[in-house]
Amino acid sequence: MDKKLAAYICSGCGIGEHIDMEKLGQVASKEYKIPVCRTSECLCGPEGVALIRKDVEAGEANCLAIAACSGRVMHDVFDFPGCLVDRVNLREQVAWCIRPNEELDDPNEDIQMMAEDYLRMGLVKLKKMEPPEPYKPEEEMSKDILVIGGGLSGLTAAKEASSAGYKVILVEKEAELGGFQKKVRQKVTLPYKQVLDNDLPQRVQSVLNDDKITVYTNAKVEKTAGGPCLFNISIRQNGAPPKEGEEAEPAIEHKVGAIVLATGWKPYDPTKLDARLGYGQSSRIITNAVFEETGKSLEKMDNVAFLQCAGSRDPQRLPYCSSICCITSLKHAIQIKTLNPEANVFIVYKELRTPGQAEDLYRAAQEAGVVFIRCQDPEVKVQGDSVTVLAEDELLGETVEIDGLDLVVLATGMVPVTSFGVDVKKKELEAEAEQPKKASDALPVPVDVIRASDCLNLGYRQGPELPDLKYGFPDSHFVCFPYESRRTGIYATGCVRRAMGSASAIEDATGAAMKAIQAVEAISEGRALHPRAGDLSYPEIYLSRCTQCRRCTDECPFGALNEDEKSNPVPVPTRCRRCGICMGACPERIISFKNYSVDMIGAMLKELEMPEEDEEKPRVLIFACENDSYPALDMVGLKRLNYSAYVRIIPLRCLGSLNLVWIADALSTGYDGVMLFGCRHGDDYQCHFVRGSELANIRMSKISETLTRLALEPERIRVEEIGITDVDRIPEIIAEFMETIDEVGPNPFKDL
Numbered sequence: 001m002d003k004k005l006a007a008y009i010c011s012g013c014g015i016g017e018h019i020d021m022e023k024l025g026q027v028a029s030k031e032y033k034i035p036v037c038r039t040s041e042c043l044c045g046p047e048g049v050a051l052i053r054k055d056v057e058a059g060e061a062n063c064l065a066i067a068a069c070s071g072r073v074m075h076d077v078f079d080f081p082g083c084l085v086d087r088v089n090l091r092e093q094v095a096w097c098i099r100p101n102e103e104l105d106d107p108n109e110d111i112q113m114m115a116e117d118y119l120r121m122g123l124v125k126l127k128k129m130e131p132p133e134p135y136k137p138e139e140e141m142s143k144d145i146l147v148i149g150g151g152l153s154g155l156t157a158a159k160e161a162s163s164a165g166y167k168v169i170l171v172e173k174e175a176e177l178g179g180f181q182k183k184v185r186q187k188v189t190l191p192y193k194q195v196l197d198n199d200l201p202q203r204v205q206s207v208l209n210d211d212k213i214t215v216y217t218n219a220k221v222e223k224t225a226g227g228p229c230l231f232n233i234s235i236r237q238n239g240a241p242p243k244e245g246e247e248a249e250p251a252i253e254h255k256v257g258a259i260v261l262a263t264g265w266k267p268y269d270p271t272k273l274d275a276r277l278g279y280g281q282s283s284r285i286i287t288n289a290v291f292e293e294t295g296k297s298l299e300k301m302d303n304v305a306f307l308q309c310a311g312s313r314d315p316q317r318l319p320y321c322s323s324i325c326c327i328t329s330l331k332h333a334i335q336i337k338t339l340n341p342e343a344n345v346f347i348v349y350k351e352l353r354t355p356g357q358a359e360d361l362y363r364a365a366q367e368a369g370v371v372f373i374r375c376q377d378p379e380v381k382v383q384g385d386s387v388t389v390l391a392e393d394e395l396l397g398e399t400v401e402i403d404g405l406d407l408v409v410l411a412t413g414m415v416p417v418t419s420f421g422v423d424v425k426k427k428e429l430e431a432e433a434e435q436p437k438k439a440s441d442a443l444p445v446p447v448d449v450i451r452a453s454d455c456l457n458l459g460y461r462q463g464p465e466l467p468d469l470k471y472g473f474p475d476s477h478f479v480c481f482p483y484e485s486r487r488t489g490i491y492a493t494g495c496v497r498r499a500m501g502s503a504s505a506i507e508d509a510t511g512a513a514m515k516a517i518q519a520v521e522a523i524s525e526g527r528a529l530h531p532r533a534g535d536l537s538y539p540e541i542y543l544s545r546c547t548q549c550r551r552c553t554d555e556c557p558f559g560a561l562n563e564d565e566k567s568n569p570v571p572v573p574t575r576c577r578r579c580g581i582c583m584g585a586c587p588e589r590i591i592s593f594k595n596y597s598v599d600m601i602g603a604m605l606k607e608l609e610m611p612e613e614d615e616e617k618p619r620v621l622i623f624a625c626e627n628d629s630y631p632a633l634d635m636v637g638l639k640r641l642n643y644s645a646y647v648r649i650i651p652l653r654c655l656g657s658l659n660l661v662w663i664a665d666a667l668s669t670g671y672d673g674v675m676l677f678g679c680r681h682g683d684d685y686q687c688h689f690v691r692g693s694e695l696a697n698i699r700m701s702k703i704s705e706t707l708t709r710l711a712l713e714p715e716r717i718r719v720e721e722i723g724i725t726d727v728d729r730i731p732e733i734i735a736e737f738m739e740t741i742d743e744v745g746p747n748p749f750k751d752l
């Protein structure tokens with residue numbers, strides 16, 4: 001690209017109040033010799049935009065430094081096709097959050113310095129940037145969608161995707177479609193009016209009749225290779241086993257664009273329940289799943305007790321609420337009462353959870369005469385054929401004895417199928433620990449728990465299945481990105497994603513189908529998915545300088561880098577989410593993006609006027625993750641809170657993309673301190689790239705040793721976890737760090 005830099009500076013929204021526009025413009029025109037430098041009182045207005053467009057159309061500008069509001073707003077207004085654009089944030093992060101210093105001869109001096117530094121950074125960034133070219137492989141991309149699991153969620157996802165015009169491959173391991181719902185004869189309508197026959201047969205038929213959906217039953221996905229839009233799927237269908245001397249049927253191959261994992265749940269294992277619940281001691285004690293499966297709900301009975309939360313919400317067993325057991329027991333109780341209004345039906349509960357419209361169902365059960373007993377710890381006694389429940393009724397304050405029971409139904413919860421299997425990654429690491437040490441051991445990388453549950457059989461370096469959280473649900477960013485897994489283009493839905501009832505599963509599967517469609521549409525155009533939606537860049541690796549340290553392949557949270565037999569990274573670009581974590585990890589600094597590189601950020605941080613030590617104007621560099629921290633910093637401005645004029649903020653795609661060389665560069669440039677603002681990490685992480693902030697923390701634990709070696713105080717570097725709701729804390733955090741810097745004194749490398 002023949003770059004033609006131009007600077008456009010806005011004085012609107014209060015920017016011009018404390019910033020000398022002419023002086024600022026001279027930074028571009030005199031210091032950087034940029035021929036096109038214009039100011040406007042309202043750059044986002046029609047006249048301002050026309051000013052820019054005129055230069056672009058005249059061929060005088062194609063690299064635009066727009067010094068105005070935050071890059072998080074007015075994106076469409078300042079989008080000039082064919083141009084590189086950098087937004088210099090003078091509004092939210094200068095004019096709106098920095099106060100004049102009345103103690104100075106010129107109270108606006110520090111504000112002016114800050115604005116000028118940001119403009120310098122923006123200009124050097126544009127100089128270092130290249131226009132990204134979307135990744136377009138030679139082989140044809142597919143937009144077909146694979147749905148694994150033919151239960152209610154899978155059927156819904158398949159039908160929704162097909163209705164939107166996409167071809168679907170549906171793989172079901174059983175001989176028939178329907179999953180657990182095949183066993184459910186009746187369902188309740190919400191708001192509750194009646195119990196109705198299950199409409200599953202119509203749903204199954206609709207999928208079977210759909211020309212756009214190819215169904216494989218008795219089948220499993222034997223292998224998933226490639227990446228989004230280029231997934232090569234091998235499906236093995238169980239036919240008659242080959243006779244001796246005959247070859248097995250070849251696997252069926254399909255290329256697909258995205259995958260919806262709808263493999264469902266299994267009931268919690270009742271043999272693990274507390275012995276007080278009596279499971280296994282009498283055939284009269286069964287689980288809710290068996291009650292449903294065996295059609296007991298449609299048998300006439302006289303005395304039945306339902307015991308809720310059997311094993312659920314118990315830290316030793318199933319710590320979570322499956323959200324559906326209470327509603328299921330209410331349905332079962334109503335079914336029994338409908339067949340036999342004289343029946344004695346008891347529901348023994350810790351708390352009855354009937355959110356939203358399910359409350360109607362609770363009232364209907366009350367009206368039908370179901371007896372509710374609130375008890376935290378019921379006990380089931382078995383003597384011969386007689387089964388009794390003892391329940392200390394919290395409301396009556398006495399123990400109730402329910403004897404002569406035909407059935408005791410234990411309401412056990414739901415466990416995702418992905419939680420079954422072997423922890424492959426742990427096993428791999430154990431095996432690796434016995435091998436001689438490798439360079440990659442230098443940094444302990446957090447380990448994904450990946451179980452070989454035989455659903456996807458991914459050909460990924462990181463393991464064959466989706467990583468999951470502690471309860472076995474495939475991980476998603478629960479705050480911002482439901483359905484999302486750590487494998488791009490693969491979306492979990494239904495009860496494999498979280499415990500849910502059938503109404504929620506239908507909604508959930510519709511959402512997952514939409515996510516899959518969004519993925520194939522974006523990726524087939526070379527665009528990134530969220531949070532960097534639309535980004536056309538992808539990492540390029542200068543392989544001839546690779547030392548095979550394996551840090552990038554270890555640390556990529558999305559499994560976008562495979563590895564060859566010599567431990568070289570093998571990028572699979574359509575899996576990439578453009579977080580830049582590989583770039584931060586690489587000690588050789590050979591991974592970069594066209595519009596984001598170690599060199600670019602390194603140049604930006606150096607591109608400022610560093611005050612001399614005797615000026616007593618310290619400088620603190622803040623690397624702020626652009627997902628939560630940078631917007632939170634913008635919101636500090638929006639709320640007109642304020643912080644020190646001595647900080648300089650550089651946004652990073654993810655704190656995990658931080659390369660340690662930037663810290664060394666910052667200290668040698670003369671910054672007195674460096675702060676790293678990233679998302680929360682841990683089990684309830686909010687890092688948009690899963691563990692970028694955690695990796696940054698691990699890297700930083702190494703830097704404090706380096707600082708000590710250089711006789712620099714470790715206090716000069718601080719990592720802060722910032723959530724989007726931490727806006728009010730930010731000024732305090734910065735003020736406190738400025739005090740620390742004041743105490744440790746100026747960086748001794750400042751004047752070298």
Ligand code: SF4
Nearest residue numbers: 556576577579580582
């Ligand atoms: S670490 Fe991030 S940028 Fe690098 S390959 Fe993986 S997803 Fe892509």
Ligand code: SF4
Nearest residue numbers: 546547549550552586
């Ligand atoms: S690209 Fe960099 S991080 Fe990845 S293996 Fe090579 S040297 Fe290591």
